[in-house]
Amino acid sequence: MYGLRVTRGDRPLLDDISFAAPRGAIVGLLGPSGCGKTTLLRSVVGIQACAAGHVQVLGHPAGAAALETRVGYVTQAPSVYTDLTVLENLRYFSAALGLRGWRRENAVVRVVKEVDLADWADQPVGRLSGGQYSRVSLAVALLGSPELLVMDEPTVGLDPLIRQELWTVFRRLANEGTTLLVSSHVMDEADRCDRLLLMRDGRLLASCERSELLAHTGCASVEGAFMRLVRPGAGAASGTASSTASGAASASGRPDPVPVPTDSVPPSSGPETTSEPAYESAPASTPPDTVPPPTQPLFDGGLLPDPHASFFASECRGP
Secondary structure (H helix, E strand, O other): OEEEEEEEOOEEEEEEEOOOOOOOOEEEEEOOOOOOHHHHHHHHHOOOOOOEEEOEEOOEEOOOHHHOOOEEEEOOOOOOOOOOEHHHHHHHHHHHOOOOHHHHHHHHHHHHHHOOOHHHOOOEHHHOOHHHHHHHHHHHHOOOOOOEEEEEOOOOOOOHHHHHHHHHHHHHHHHOOOEEEEEEOOHHHHHHOOEEEEEEOOEEEEEEOHHHHHHHHOOOOHHHHHHHHHOOOOOOOOOOOEEOOOOOOOOOOOOOOEEOOHHHOOOOOOOOOOOOOOOOOOOOOOOOOOOOOOOOOHHHHOEEOOOOOOEEOOOOOOO
């Protein structure tokens, strides 16, 4: 994501959001309710109109037809039919994905086992508990064996035991190579994520690993670190961005694009490249602080941000 801006009328919902996520990681999108998390996730899935910027998902523009079965989306409100049973819901949505015959039945059986719904498979969804209801939505999202799973607050409001069970499922999916983008306003869930995106008022405050966030703020918990970042005057005077990796961010909090030879970019369906290319400064024709118009996608020219780079916004410098 590079320079993303989303507006509603004259009011910005997302302002200059830029980050990259490595494959096979759990990326936690954390921030208070109303800060723009759902809008950002909708932009990743490709169902949100954007005023500026560019979003690339698995090598394609967000929302491209090629991503229909490669991206799973779990909305904040479960999007399944309450008058159908668990199996009927799964068979319906698998047919909508184009699965037929034994492939459809295999997919249904697989996801029922993955989210542990076998004991309730013949029950109408409307009779299930809140945690089981959420599992049905997760099962639907897993039908296509997605490479990217986008989840909007999937564990909020659930009891601790159910949350623990769902995070066990999330970790297993990540270990199998699925990338997970999970939003939450519960800060203690950051401990379960590989990387963190911290948001407030439509802006990205930080993109980093948990250990980097704690070291940067000098706090013992993510909640304390978040409060340190958003508290006025918490750090040194703002001016330049603080970066923890080469090519991490510009003063506006946007990662500097880095040129990668076109033939060195791995195909979207293959595994992540294990060796890091040599990163250099962006060419003068594409200044880092200039957002290209949507008609000229940044990544079509072979410029990719480093998914492992970390940055903090200029006003979020360390203590």
